Amino acid sequence: MSALLESLIELIRRSSAEIPDDVNEALVRSLESEKKGTIAESAMRIIERNIELAKRKSQPICQDTGSVIFYVTCPVDYDQLTFEEITREAVKEATRKGFLRQNSVDSITGKNDGTNLGLGSPTVHFHQHRSGETEVRLVLKGGGCENVGAQYSLPHEKLHANRDLDGCRRVILDAVLQAQGRGCGPGVLGVCIGGDRATGFEFSKQQFLRMLGDRNPDPTLDALEQDILKTANELGIGPMGFGGRTTLLGVKICAANRVPASYFVSVSYMCWAFRRQGIQLDAASRIARWLY
Amino acid sequence: MPPLESLVGFIEFRFPAFLAMHPLVAPFTAAKIRALNVGDEVFLTGTVFTGRDAVHKYLHEGGKLPPDINLRDGILYHCGPVTLKDEHGHWKVTAAGPTTSSREEPYQAQIIGDFGVRAVIGKGGMGERTLAACKEYGCVYLHAIGGAAQVLAECVKRVRSVHFMEEFGAPEAIWELEVEAFPAVVTMDSHGNSLHRDVLAHSQAELARRL
Known part of the structure; x- marks a missing residue:
C-alpha cells in the first residue's frame, strides 16, 4: 500500500472517529453551562459520552x-x-x-x-x-446539518433585510431560528456574504477550516460574528432544540465580492459532530x- | 427575569414530569404510550425497526411490508445505521444515531394510522399532522440524541433481520434491531403537546425582540 x-x-x-480539540473544548464549556437536571444537560452528557466512546472504539x-x-x-x-x-x-x-x-x-x-x-x-x-x-x-x-443550510438573496422583504450589515444579521439569525434543533445543535455557522450561488456556499463551508477559537482579522466581520453568537445563544433553542443555553458554539463569517445585481448571504451549518x-x-x- | 431562565422555567412549569426517567419495555401497549408526557426521558427495551426516506415513500405509495415485519404496536426508528458483517456472517451495528425526521412529515401520519405504530424515534421533531396522528392513534415521538451514534449503537444488542437491502441500500433498508435501555426524550406526546412547537414559538419571540 x-x-x-x-x-x-x-x-x-x-x-470520522475523533472530534478536534478546539471543538471538544467548546462542547465541554457548553455542557458546563447548561442548567443541571434539564434534558439539555442530559443531551450534552450523552454527546460527551459519545465522543469518548467513538475515539476509544475508533468508530464513526x-x-x-x-x-x-x-x-x-x-x-x-x-x-x-x-x-x-x-x-x-x-x-x-x-x-x-x-x-x-x-x-x-x-x-x-x-x-x-x-x-x-x-x-x-x-x-x-x-x-x-x-x-x-x-x-x-x-x-x-x-446531511442533517447540510439540509438546514440556507441561502438568502437580499433585499429580503419578509425579513426586512436590506443590502447592509443589519440585513445580513437578520437573515443569518433567521437561519438559526429556522434550523431549530434539526441541524444537531449546538452547531457552528459558516457564512459567506456575497459571491454567487455556488461560490457563496463554497466559501461559507471553507470557514469550517478555521480554528473555533480564532478571531476574524476584519473588525467588522469579527463584530458581526460575536454579535450573532451572543444573540443566537439568547434565543433558548439549546442542544438538539430541547431548550437551553447553547444554541451555537461558534460563528465564522467571510465576505466575497459580488456582482452589482446580486447580494447573497450563504449560511452553512455544522453539527456538534464537527x-x-x-x-x-x-x-x-x-x-x-x-x-x- | 432573564429570557433564558424564563424558558427553562417555562418548560419546567409546562411539563412538570420533566426529566422523569421511564423504562419503556416491550410490549408497547397503548396504555404505556398514553402514560408518557413531553419531557419524559425514556429508556427503551425491545424491538425497533429502522425506516427512513425510501421506506416511508414506499409505504405511502401502497408498498407492502414483508410478512415477517409487523409494525402493529411497534417502534419505527428514523435511522440509517453503519453495519458490518462479522467473521461469522452476522450483522453488527457499529453506528446508529437518528436521522432528521421532518423529511417524513408528508408520510408519517398515514403510516402511524395504517400500521399501528406506537412510537417514532428520530431527531428534530415533526409537524402538526404527525402530532395529530399521535393523539388520534396513541403514538409518541421520541427524540434520540442526534449524532450520538456510538452511545446508541451500544444499546443495539442484536440485528434480527434486514429487508430491502438490495432495493434501497444499507442506510435505507429496514433493520430489525433488539435494543436495551436506549435513551430518548418524549418531545411529542399523545395528548397534543410538542416541545418543538413550544421552543419554536419561544425562540421566535426572543428573536423578534432582538432585531
Whole structure:
C-alpha cells in the first residue's frame, strides 16, 4: 500500500472517529453551562459520552459520515491527478473498514453501490501555493446539518433585510431560528456574504477550516460574528432544540465580492459532530503532523 | 427575569414530569404510550425497526411490508445505521444515531394510522399532522440524541433481520434491531403537546425582540 494511501485512510479514520480539540473544548464549556437536571444537560452528557466512546472504539462519531470534502494545499508541480486517484481508493477502503458509511447514492436510480464513489463523492479542492509543503484537510459534513443550510438573496422583504450589515444579521439569525434543533445543535455557522450561488456556499463551508477559537482579522466581520453568537445563544433553542443555553458554539463569517445585481448571504451549518482534521505530508507522503 | 431562565422555567412549569426517567419495555401497549408526557426521558427495551426516506415513500405509495415485519404496536426508528458483517456472517451495528425526521412529515401520519405504530424515534421533531396522528392513534415521538451514534449503537444488542437491502441500500433498508435501555426524550406526546412547537414559538419571540 502506498504511503499516501495509508496517510489518507488514517486521515479519514481520525476525522470520522475523533472530534478536534478546539471543538471538544467548546462542547465541554457548553455542557458546563447548561442548567443541571434539564434534558439539555442530559443531551450534552450523552454527546460527551459519545465522543469518548467513538475515539476509544475508533468508530464513526455519527453514523452519517457525510459529504467527504478534501481541501488540498500543494506545491505548483504536485501531481493532482494521481492524488485524486489515491483519494478515491482511500475513500473506498475507509468505507470497507466502516470508518465511512455507504453513503453515496445515485440521484437518478437511487442505487447505492456501497463504494462512496461517484461524481462529487468525494470532492477534492486543490489550492496551489509557492511553498513546498502539502497539506490535506478533510471535512465530513453530515446531511442533517447540510439540509438546514440556507441561502438568502437580499433585499429580503419578509425579513426586512436590506443590502447592509443589519440585513445580513437578520437573515443569518433567521437561519438559526429556522434550523431549530434539526441541524444537531449546538452547531457552528459558516457564512459567506456575497459571491454567487455556488461560490457563496463554497466559501461559507471553507470557514469550517478555521480554528473555533480564532478571531476574524476584519473588525467588522469579527463584530458581526460575536454579535450573532451572543444573540443566537439568547434565543433558548439549546442542544438538539430541547431548550437551553447553547444554541451555537461558534460563528465564522467571510465576505466575497459580488456582482452589482446580486447580494447573497450563504449560511452553512455544522453539527456538534464537527468532523474536521488535517495532515501535513512529508516528502514520502507520510503524516508529518496533524493540523488540528 | 432573564429570557433564558424564563424558558427553562417555562418548560419546567409546562411539563412538570420533566426529566422523569421511564423504562419503556416491550410490549408497547397503548396504555404505556398514553402514560408518557413531553419531557419524559425514556429508556427503551425491545424491538425497533429502522425506516427512513425510501421506506416511508414506499409505504405511502401502497408498498407492502414483508410478512415477517409487523409494525402493529411497534417502534419505527428514523435511522440509517453503519453495519458490518462479522467473521461469522452476522450483522453488527457499529453506528446508529437518528436521522432528521421532518423529511417524513408528508408520510408519517398515514403510516402511524395504517400500521399501528406506537412510537417514532428520530431527531428534530415533526409537524402538526404527525402530532395529530399521535393523539388520534396513541403514538409518541421520541427524540434520540442526534449524532450520538456510538452511545446508541451500544444499546443495539442484536440485528434480527434486514429487508430491502438490495432495493434501497444499507442506510435505507429496514433493520430489525433488539435494543436495551436506549435513551430518548418524549418531545411529542399523545395528548397534543410538542416541545418543538413550544421552543419554536419561544425562540421566535426572543428573536423578534432582538432585531
